[in-house]
Amino acid sequence: MTAIQTPEPTSGLTSDAAPRTMIHLDKVSKVYPGTKVPAVEDLTLDIPEGEILVLVGPSGCGKSTTLRLINRMIEPSSGRIVFDGEDVTDVDADRLRRRIGYVIQQIGLFPHMTITDNIATVPRMLGWDDNRITARVDELLDLVGMDPSLYRDRYPKELSGGQAQRVGVARALAADPPVMLMDEPFGAIDPITRDRLQNEFLRVQADLKKTIVFVTHDIDEAIKMGDRIVVLKERSQIAQFDTPERILAHPIDDFVEDFIGSGATLKGLDLERVRDLDLTPVLTIHAGESRDEVQRKLSQSDDGWVLLLDEKNRPHRWIGEHHLQRTDRPLHEVGPRVTATVEPNATLRDALEQMLHSTASMATVIDRDGTYQGSISINTLTDVIKRMQADAARHYGEAAKS
Numbered sequence: 020m021t022a023i024q025t026p027e028p029t030s031g032l033t034s035d036a037a038p039r040t041m042i043h044l045d046k047v048s049k050v051y052p053g054t055k056v057p058a059v060e061d062l063t064l065d066i067p068e069g070e071i072l073v074l075v076g077p078s079g080c081g082k083s084t085t086l087r088l089i090n091r092m093i094e095p096s097s098g099r100i101v102f103d104g105e106d107v108t109d110v111d112a113d114r115l116r117r118r119i120g121y122v123i124q125q126i127g128l129f130p131h132m133t134i135t136d137n138i139a140t141v142p143r144m145l146g147w148d149d150n151r152i153t154a155r156v157d158e159l160l161d162l163v164g165m166d167p168s169l170y171r172d173r174y175p176k177e178l179s180g181g182q183a184q185r186v187g188v189a190r191a192l193a194a195d196p197p198v199m200l201m202d203e204p205f206g207a208i209d210p211i212t213r214d215r216l217q218n219e220f221l222r223v224q225a226d227l228k229k230t231i232v233f234v235t236h237d238i239d240e241a242i243k244m245g246d247r248i249v250v251l252k253e254r255s256q257i258a259q260f261d262t263p264e265r266i267l268a269h270p271i272d273d274f275v276e277d278f279i280g281s282g283a284t285l286k287g288l289d290l291e292r293v294r295d296l297d298l299t300p301v302l303t304i305h306a307g308e309s310r311d312e313v314q315r316k317l318s319q320s321d322d323g324w325v326l327l328l329d330e331k332n333r334p335h336r337w338i339g340e341h342h343l344q345r346t347d348r349p350l351h352e353v354g355p356r357v358t359a360t361v362e363p364n365a366t367l368r369d370a371l372e373q374m375l376h377s378t379a380s381m382a383t384v385i386d387r388d389g390t391y392q393g394s395i396s397i398n399t400l401t402d403v404i405k406r407m408q409a410d411a412a413r414h415y416g417e418a419a420k421s
């Protein structure tokens with residue numbers, strides 16, 4: 020692994036054509052009272068507007084401290100914090116916090132208050148009238164997938180862990196803050212519910228486009244949730260700051276490589292969608308075609324297969340040379356059935372999974388109606404992986420030169 024620098028890692032500038040900066044940390048440090056080693060040391064970081072920025076790193080590296088410095092739940096020992104162009108290092112912390120939603124792992128719902136009152140905490144502080152609050156609570160419960168009529172009058176102990184976490188997100192969104200800080204928000208939840216909450220949250224964020232700083236120690240969660248990822252080492256030192264794709268394709272040093280762990284290539288395939296590919300043209304036939312015609316197409320086929328489509332252009336069977344020899348049965352009854360299908364929205368990892376089950380070693384792409392769109396072969400995936408690695412290497416090569 021070449022130890023070239025992440026583009027401007029220590030300056031903390033984003034390495035891609037990033038949106039404008041919403042929050043700027045300028046050489047921020049935190050030394051807790053009674054300790055000698057800073058929890059965060061000289062951290063300079065630009066947090067882009069409207070994106071999810073994930074802080075990921077090993078336990079104790081300073082992620083939570085960094086997050087809490089942003090809304091001044093913890094006061095920095097030195098350095099400046101600039102929020103939307105304004106130096107907020109010394110402004111009233113309450114005023115700052117109203118512009119920043121905060122979600123934590125243990126949710127922190129008030130047990131003696133109903134869900135409505137929990138969600139309405141900040142709007143009440145801001146003096147909203149009751150009608151506006153009721154409408155907002157219902158809107159937010161809807162947004163996080165909970166029926167307001169069922170849940171608005173319940174108490175936190177009457178919710179499942181996943182529902183409580185959704186309410187935590189709704190509460191953080193209540194006054195529509197431009198910024199959300201999320202500290203391991205889905206950490207204490209079982210894997211299936213966690214996956215669902217992550218997906219729901221990504222869907223909500225696609226509409227809301229909040230500036231989000233999201234802390235996790237789980238690299239897979241970072242890759243899934245982050246538009247950009249900051250990999251942190253001890254004292255919140257930036258090891259690498261980049262898009263998930265580039266971090267996976269080009270970990271900057273052994274620390275990042277070890278932190279990503281095994282399977283980086285497969286994780287990279289998880290980030291690419293079938294719809295973005297140039298699909299491999301596979302020769303197709305219809306049931307009515309003569310065996311001579313099919314033979315002619317087979318002889319032109321690189322991979323020894325032609326794809327038989329049904330009358331609605333849906334993939335039906337793979338036909339190879341030896342199936343053609345079976346003259347006792349019509350073509351649409353010979354050859355293995357096509358089972359390995361994916362829709363354009365699927366990830367390339369899904370496509371690979373399908374391919375491994377396919378007799379023809381190909382994933383067949385269909386649209387919602389089942390109509391054939393094209394095929395993906397292992398060569399297609401190899402090309403994608405090479406391209407991702409070459410793009411990242413070029414990016415870092417150019418950054419190193421400049």
Ligand SMILES: Nc1ncnc2c1ncn2[C@@H]1O[C@H](COP(=O)(O)OP(=O)(O)OP(=O)(O)O)[C@@H](O)[C@H]1O
Nearest residue numbers: 051052054058077078079080081082083084085236
């Ligand atoms: N209130 C405190 N007083 C003294 N030291 C603290 C305090 N809070 C955190 N620390 C120390 O600061 C360092 C960073 O802690 P922090 O909680 O920010 O790390 P983290 O990366 O979020 O860890 P984790 O992933 O385990 O939650 C740790 O060494 C921790 O022991």
